[in-house]
Amino acid sequence: MKKVLKVWKIGVVGMCVLLGLNACRKEKFDMSTTSDVNITEYLLENPEQFSQFSQILEITGNDGFLGAYGGYTCFVPDNGAIDLYLKEHGKGSVSALSVPELKEFVQIHVIRDTLSRNDFKEGRLRTPTMYGQYIITGTTNAAGKVDITVNRQAVIKGGEIRLGNGIIHVIDHALEPEKRTLAKMLESNTEYSIFSQALKTTGLYAMLDVLPKDNPDTTRLWNTVMAESDAVLKDAGINSYQDLFDKYCNTGDPARATDSLHLYVAYHIIPGRKYLSDIYNASSHSTLSPEDVVTTKLQGRAILFNDDTFNGVHEPGAEINREASDNTAANGVLHFMNKHYAVKLRLPFAVYWEVTDQPEITKLSNFRRQNSSGPAMAPGDLKDVQWGPGGSVRYYVAPEARKFYVYHDDYLQFASLRTNSASSVTNWIEFKTPLLVKGRYKVWISIIRRGGGQGVQVSFDNQVLRTLRLNETLPAAKKDEVNKVYTYPDGMTPESLEMMGRKMAFSLYKHVTDPGYMIDYYPDSFALLAGTITVEKTDRHTLRFQAVGEDKSGDVQFDMVHFIPENEDQLWPKFNPDGSVVQRPK
Template identity: 40%
Template sequence: MKVKLDIRNITYLVILSAFIIFVINACKRESLTLSTTDDVNITGFLEKNPEKFSLFTQILERSGTKGYLAAYGKYTMFTPDNNAVNDWLKSLNKTAVDQLSAAELKDVVRFHVLPDTVATGKFTDGKLTQITLYGQYLQTGVTFKDGVSSFIINKQALITQSNVRVGNGIIHVIDHVLIPSTKTLAASIETNNRYSIFTQALKETGFYDSLNYVQSVIPDTTRRFQTVILESDSALQAAGFNNYAALKAKLSKTGNPKSHTDSLWMYVAYHISTGASYTPDIVSSPSLATLVPSEIITTKLVGTKILLNDDEFNGVIEPGVEVNRTFSNVTTSNGVLHESKGFYKIKPRVPTGVFFDIGDQPELKLLAAWRAPGQTIQLLQNGKLITAGIRLDAYRSGTIGPVYAVSSTPIGASDGRSYANRDVIQFNPTTSNTARSIWMEIRTPMLVKGKYKVWICYTYNGSGPLTQVGVDVGTTQEQLLPNLVDFAQTLTSSGVPTANAALPSADGLMLTNGFKRYMATTAEVSNGVNGLQPISQNNLWSVMVGKLAGVVDIKTTDKHWVRFTTLRGNGTGIMNMDMIHFIPIDDDQNYPRFSPSGLIYKRP
């Protein structure tokens, strides 16, 4: 039997279903109207609803922009309703749209239009990825009032009707006209009495001028937008700088603050980065590049706090400074302004050895199973890695991921595979099984810019893969290291026979051929009892391998990504990754050495 359905009922069901999905996804967000229309363009929709949009239609007509918004294309328009336009006119002491020039109104329209379709599902807590036709970003967020949440644009206008789809785009109705920023970064800083000390530093170093360009005349297009994170006068005074003279006396060593070698110039440059980075952009990236060549600001989110340069370097915690959210995300005509709660500057460092136990993943260290004897943790859970410091080939990591494993053998027992700190991460790379990854990456601790020999420390597996090691692959700083790492090799591949394994004289030959011991052979003491000699007992000394992948030239002091790309592997051979050593090229490459219980042995 055929059933005749009323098209209005079908339309109602479709809209109702979409509305329900939207409400679920919004999670208690205000129930905004999700509409469809048969109009072929934006202007047609506005003209059909004069009771709400007659004034904005007048703005389109007088500005000469009605034509292109009636044409084919893909646009998103944030459309003020009549009440919003009337309030805006009143704030300008105007009573009608025609009291404003066509050029003024054209800028108004351009600031409300994006050259792409952007539904609310793509909104984030921060700037939209598409820039307006006016040339400034719009900032989106959510505001709460009377238990109801609503989208807010530029902290100025609430969306009252969203995702109205027309033939050439999307309309979001807003309750206020959006006002673009007219002040530059330099002017915004100078006119705020919180920043008098930093303002003077900007002027004396020459950065005031570079932060004061309007976009239409900016000479360096790479600095069309910039981000400044600065200290208030009170923060600088708390750090001992009561005025600009005190700051200059402390930092300006050459007497010429405009010199790029002067510490005051570098201090200011260190507070500026290219691009418009709002707080969500800051926390989504581990670091911000600054205008000081090869110097970055590290960033992290701890709870609700955004911290700058809060680092652990060679086991030492270096407290950072907090971003003052109250005085941040200030949009200007050429960028965005943030404030820090404390004084910060470049941290002078020299290259030093970094001996990275890759089991030291922050997320793992929070778990009870971390370094607990005999424990294992699957790092790929529900299709997602639980550790931010590891990445896998996204196309081939569907089912089988890395495993964190801790040895169950107690200190003092005979165990030829006693990893440093007794933990290891096992990877299953392959070139033939689509359930496994072709490559995997590990993020390093902080590395100071300089040249390092890179040692991959692992435990032998007879079916282990052959891999190529690269650093920062896919970036402008990509480096592929020359020596392949074969996880099926033991230390005997260095040319040292088993009979000579324990002799100190073997170290030189191993090193010459790109191998080294990284585990200690000295007996440990545990509770007053001699412990095991982990790689010399039972002729198993050779299974714990340090292999030289090559020399890397680290250009920027930061955390970096080390990639292992599988060149040979059938999926049955496991990479038992223990440590990665980054040792300055002129430093001792053989020491320190490590023990299962965490003891570190320096050269005797």
């Protein structure tokens, strides 16, 4: 039986080990670094520890490539580890194993990459083994001693051994590849009987039971399953497969692709091999449920699915069972959930997005502090905003902003959105949008008119929208002496302005330079209609601004972007500099 390390607790000490510190226990292994000795030679020079692994390399003919120039990482089980492996498999010696078995043995222990302890993070290593499966590293902490684990099957003994063609990590137990498919792994676990039965009745079991080498569909070689145990389903009031069927099956035939039970199971399958690090390093993932994605969020150490705010209402997410997940299957990865989740029917709703609401900006000491600005940021400084090839972006707050009448008195200013090739200018800008429910929306870009952005092509994902002039100005305001307000010019109304693809994003507000008057129209602060989009998946998307017009100098300044369902009110609500939101007067 495999030695399975069930405890995977990460502590401060454990992280130190993963960053390269040696364990406290002293080991006998030679820790010298040399460019003269390669992996094969080193193993031969230390037969008291590695004679059996050397024998395996010789039988399989792999001693040649591990003795040649290159860069390898080799997790080497010492003689004691191989003795234990042989005993577990009922073999008396290495020679009792077949050559194909021994070749697989070598392949699962060798990576064509040089990986030191500094590269060992919780989760998968960056490069798969020669067998084609990824190795998972973690830590255990027992009696104050922290060890690095490998595939939850072995512990690294001592420190790394650096050689001329790579690195050796000595392990106390041989690694074994996982040969079961995702379907077989789930079927063999009695704690997942309901979910496994649902896989079978929907027909998705068969898809998850095909090895990559036998799969004629090269686009579906790998899958990732987020399984829910019987206990998790019981917490959701589902005590049997029949309960699950009654709750979700709406056609009587769960094998039908449009059936709700089929979609529930498909929603728990993500195409590709997605380990935990792959999951939480992306904000969303496509599923086998057409047009539906799961959103992901890392909150402390908790990885949450679908922890979102929709139309101002927070929907708590479902947490992944982190300690039990990251299980490699022969055709993908298996994770386990701590909470039930399902596809939700959501209707499109308006999203009024303040572009200054970026994680890196909200952490600034001057965030929404009046009369201040943030540091100049270069491409790469904001995770969800990209621009290039050069230029910079800066965060500004009132009172300098107040005369422009922008929401919360703040905005983002991009230096020189232009078409020339100078390294100091910006040719394009891309924003990662908030989560949008699938549907059709009109897109409004709320700007401050400046000298830049003579011609800017707007696109949403692959949908090309209008070309806008971000440096245009509207007709001057009319001063109404009777009502003490600066308002729309004669012959112009909010509705006529909307027909021109323009609108005021702020409501009636005090005029800065003439405080005795109010203002509900300002020619240099308004929103431009970029066009109507079709959001095909409930997800975050990409909004791009590409300079295409004359090479005019000057900066561009963004306040908000409004995504409003096409059949809803496009003019209200409005957003004032003091942070107030004003609804349409009744």
